[in-house]
Amino acid sequence: xxSKDIERISKALSDPNRLKILQExxxxxxMQCADICEIINLAQPSISHxxxxxxxxxxxxxEKEGRCIKYTINEEVITEYIDFLKSLKS
Numbered sequence: 001x002x003s004k005d006i007e008r009i010s011k012a013l014s015d016p017n018r019l020k021i022l023q024e025x026x027x028x029x030x031m032q033c034a035d036i037c038e039i040i041n042l043a044q045p046s047i048s049h050x051x052x053x054x055x056x057x058x059x060x061x062x063e064k065e066g067r068c069i070k071y072t073i074n075e076e077v078i079t080e081y082i083d084f085l086k087s088l089k090s
Contacts, residue, residue: 001084009059051071
């Protein structure tokens with residue numbers, strides 16, 4: 001994993017709302033932005049901003065379904081990030 005990727009992921013994970021979004025998407029296997037808005041007490045533009053940060057960091061994968069986009073956890077990137085963190089442990 002490149003240092004730029006690690007930096008991007010770390011920044012994305014530094015926000016508590018993004019962590020909540022990841023937890024909810026993980027719990028539900030996939031979610032749409034409207035579903036996330038119902039669960040997390042933020043306006044839709046804020047949710048969209050957080051989702052963009054998570055997708056830019058490749059923590060969430062997006063899949064277009066008709067007019068809607070659904071989001072799922074990118075298990076591969078999360079595993080690589082965890083492996084990197086484990087490598088820091090002596």
